[in-house]
Amino acid sequence: MRVLEADGDGRVVVCGAGDLADGERRVFKVGRRRVGVFRVDGRYVALHGGCPHAGGALCEGPLTGTTLPTDEPYTYEYGREGKVLRCAWHGIEFDVETGTSLVDPALRARTYPVAVEDGAVVVHLRGRGGT
Amino acid sequence: MIDCDVHNAWESARVLLPYLDQPYRDYLERGELPGGRDSFPHAHRAWLHPEGYMRYDAIPPNGATPGGDYAFMRDQLLDPYKIDYAILLGDESVEVSTLANPYYASALARAYNDWVLDAWATLDDRLKISIVVAPQDPEGAAAEIRRIGGHPAVVQVLVTSASQRPYGDPLYHPMWAAASEMGLPVAAHLGGTGGVNVGPTGTGNPTFFWEAHALYAETGMGHIASYLAHGIPEKYPNTKFVLVECGVAWVPSILWRLDADYQALRKETPWLKRLPSEYAREFVRVTTQPLERPKNPAGMWESLDDIGGRDMLMFSSDYPHWDFDDPFLTRFPADWKDAVLDGNARALYKLPARADDAKEAAGARA
Numbered sequence: 071m072r073v074l075e076a077d078g079d080g081r082v083v084v085c086g087a088g089d090l091a092d093g094e095r096r097v098f099k100v101g102r103r104r105v106g107v108f109r110v111d112g113r114y115v116a117l118h119g120g121c122p123h124a125g126g127a128l129c130e131g132p133l134t135g136t137t138l139p140t141d142e143p144y145t146y147e148y149g150r151e152g153k154v155l156r157c158a159w160h161g162i163e164f165d166v167e168t169g170t171s172l173v174d175p176a177l178r179a180r181t182y183p184v185a186v187e188d189g190a191v192v193v194h195l196r197g198r199g200g201t
Numbered sequence: 202m203i204d205c206d207v208h209n210a211w212e213s214a215r216v217l218l219p220y221l222d223q224p225y226r227d228y229l230e231r232g233e234l235p236g237g238r239d240s241f242p243h244a245h246r247a248w249l250h251p252e253g254y255m256r257y258d259a260i261p262p263n264g265a266t267p268g269g270d271y272a273f274m275r276d277q278l279l280d281p282y283k284i285d286y287a288i289l290l291g292d293e294s295v296e297v298s299t300l301a302n303p304y305y306a307s308a309l310a311r312a313y314n315d316w317v318l319d320a321w322a323t324l325d326d327r328l329k330i331s332i333v334v335a336p337q338d339p340e341g342a343a344a345e346i347r348r349i350g351g352h353p354a355v356v357q358v359l360v361t362s363a364s365q366r367p368y369g370d371p372l373y374h375p376m377w378a379a380a381s382e383m384g385l386p387v388a389a390h391l392g393g394t395g396g397v398n399v400g401p402t403g404t405g406n407p408t409f410f411w412e413a414h415a416l417y418a419e420t421g422m423g424h425i426a427s428y429l430a431h432g433i434p435e436k437y438p439n440t441k442f443v444l445v446e447c448g449v450a451w452v453p454s455i456l457w458r459l460d461a462d463y464q465a466l467r468k469e470t471p472w473l474k475r476l477p478s479e480y481a482r483e484f485v486r487v488t489t490q491p492l493e494r495p496k497n498p499a500g501m502w503e504s505l506d507d508i509g510g511r512d513m514l515m516f517s518s519d520y521p522h523w524d525f526d527d528p529f530l531t532r533f534p535a536d537w538k539d540a541v542l543d544g545n546a547r548a549l550y551k552l553p554a555r556a557d558d559a560k561e562a563a564g565a566r567a
Contacts, residue, residue: 125530127258158257159525 072098080196087186090114093152097129100195107184107193108133108166110152116193117155117169118180126159128179136163136172202528203546205488206390206445206517207278207287209321209328210268213239214293216320220312225305242309243296244396247406248413252523259521267521268292271324278520279327282528285543286552289321290331290359290390290445298361299396303338307345310335314349322354329550331359331388337397339372343379350383356550357386361393362420362447363401367427374436381437386486386549388443389424391417421447422455425485429459429477430470434484441549443486449514450493453504456481482509486549488517489533489541490526502534511537515546 076082082105084096090109097106097119104119106129121128135151155166163172164179171177183197215238218226234240259267259277268274279287294313297306310333322330332355334342346358358380366372368389380387394417400406401420407413421444428434428442459477463470473480495501505514514537518526533541547554 125527126525127256130258132252132257156252159523161252161523 071104072096074098074100076100076195080194082193082195084184084191084193087189087191090191093133095129095133096191103195104129105182105193105195106130107191108155110166114184114186114191115167116182116184117164117166118182121157121159121162122177122179123157123160123162123171126157126162128155128157128164131156131158131161133166202282202284202542203286203288203516203550203552204278204282204284204518204520204528205288205443205515205546206490206519207274207289208268208292208520208522209271209274209289209317210266210292211316211320212266212269214241215239217309217312217316220315222308222311225308225312228305229309241293241296242300242305243293244299245296246392246395246413248394248410250410250523254523256521256523256525271321274520275325278518279325282518284327284528285555286327286329286546286550288329288331288356288546288550289317290388291317291333294333295359295361295390296393296395297333297335298337298364298393299398300335300337301397303335303341306335307338307341310342311345311348314345318349318352318354322352328354329356329552330354331357333359334376336360336368336373336376337365339375342373343375346376346379346383346385350379350385355385356552357388357443359388359390361398362389362391362417362424362444363393363395363398364389364420364424365398367423368442369424369427369429369431369433371431377433377437377440380440382439384439384551386441386443388445389421389447391420391446394420417446418448418451421487422451425452425455425481426459426477428485429473429480430463432470432472434480435472435474441484441486443488443515443549445488445517446490446519447487448491448493449487449489449505449510450495450501452481452487452510452513453508456508478508482512486513486515486545488515489531490517490519491524492526492531498532502537511540512545514541515549516542 074082082100084107092109095106095108106119107116119129133155136154138147138149155164169179169181183194185192255267261270261273297309300306314332321328332349334345394401401417407416456478463477
C-alpha cells in the first residue's frame with residue numbers, strides 16, 4: 071500500500087484532480103492510518119480504511135450497487151450502483167458517501183473532508199465529516 | 202501465537218497430476234471436472250457465496266489465488282501478526298469427502314498430501330500440515346494416516362464437518378485407530394456439504410448462503426455427540442477431536458444437554474467412565490473463528506468457562522477467507538489469551554515451547 075505524508079496541518083496530497091475517474095479510488099497509509107479516497111459522481115469522498123465492524127480492509131472491497139430494502143418478500147430491486155462500499159473482509163455494506171452501514175446505522179466509518187486544491191486531491195485528516 | 206486455520210491454495214488442481222497414481226492421473230487429466238480445467242474433483246455445496254469466499258485484499262498483486270502465494274501470505278499474515286505456527290488446512294482438497302467413489306477420493310487425498318509436503322512444508326518452519334483423508338474410505342484413510350502421519354511437518358488429520366455418518370460411528374473406527382496410533386488429532390473443518398454427504402441440518406436444506414453458513418454449526422454438534430457417546434476417548438485415547446470454524450458459543454449448551462441425557466440414560470453407553478463434558482474438556486478442541494459477537498461478551502465467556510472452555514478453545518483466523526478474524530483485534534478475556542492464542546494449540550500439536558519460555562525454563566533449572 072502506498073505511504074503518504076501529512077503536512078503540519080494534517081493535509082495529505084493524494085493525487086492530481088484528473089487522476090481518478092468516477093468509481094476509482096486511491097488507498098494509502100499515513101503513519102499507521104489507512105485511508106481510501108473515492109471519486110463518486112464527480113465528487114471526492116474519503117473514508118477511514120479500518121472497518122468499524124471488525125477492523126477489516128474497508129476501502130479495499132468492491133464499490134458496487136446492491137439490493138434495495140423492500141416490503142415485498144422475495145422480490146429484488148437493484149440500485150445505488152457505485153454508491154455502496156463492501157468491506158473486503160466480512161462484506162458489511164456502507165454508503166460510500168456518508169460512511170454509514172446499510173445494515174446497522176449505528177455502525178459508521180469515519181469520513182474525512184476532501185478538497186481539490188491547486189489541481190490536487192487533498193484529504194484533511196484533522197477535519198470531521200466529508201459530506 | 203498459533204493460527205489453527207490457514208488455507209493454502211494452488212493455482213490449479215493440475216499440480217496434483219505428478220502425485221496421482223494411475224488410473225487416477227487419467228481421471229484428473231481427461232476426466233470430468235466440476236469447474237473447468239483447473240478445478241478440483243469434488244461435489245460442490247448447493248449454497249454459492251454471492252461474493253465469493255475470499256478476502257478481496259488477499260488477492261496477491263499478480264492476481265494469483267488468495268492463499269496460493271507463500272510470500273504474500275508471509276507478508277500479510279505470518280510476519281505482521283508474529284505467528285509462531287500456522288496450521289495449514291488446504292482449500293478444496295478436503296472436499297474429497299463429497300465424492301461417491303471412495304478410491305478416487307483417497308487417491309486425491311494422497312496426491313494432495315504429497316504435494317503439500319513438497320510445495321508448502323519446505324517453505325517455512327512455521328507452516329504445519331494437516332493431511333487430508335477420505336472418511337468414506339475408512340481403511341484407505343487409516344492407511345494414509347500411517348503412511349504419512351509420521352512426517353515431521355504433519356500435525357493433524359483433516360476431514361470435512363459434513364459427512365455421511367457422525368464421526369463416532371463404528372464405520373470410522375479404522376481412521377480413529379490409525380490417528381491414535383500415530384498420535385495425531387482428527388480435525389473436522391466446516392464444509393463438505395455436497396455430493397454424498399448429508400445436508401448441514403436435520404430439517405432439510407436451508408435456502409440462502411448466510412442462512413446455511415450459520416447453520417453449519419449443527420454439523421459440529423452432531424460430531425461432538427457421536428464422538429463422546431461412542432467413547433472414542435476411551436477406545437482411542439491417543440487422538441483428539443478438533444472442530445474447525447463451527448463456532449464456539451453453542452458448545453456449552455450442547456455439553457450441558459449431553460451431560461443431562463447421559464446421566465439419565467447411562468445404561469445405553471456403559472463404556473463411558475466420565476461425563477461427556479469431562480471427556481470434551483480433555484479430548485475436544487474448537488477453533489475460535491468466526492467468533493460469535495454477542496452484545497454482552499462477558500456472558501459468552503462465563504458460559505464457556507462453565508464447561509472448561511479455556512482448555513478447549515484455539516485461536517484461528519481462517520486466512521484468506523472472507524470471515525477472517527484478526528489476531529490483534531479479536532477480543533478474549535485477559536486470562537484466557539495465553540491458552541487460546543497459543544498454549545492449547547502448542548500442547549495439542551506438540552509444538553516446541555516458545556524460545557523465551559524455553560530460556561526461562563533453562564534459567565530455572567540452572
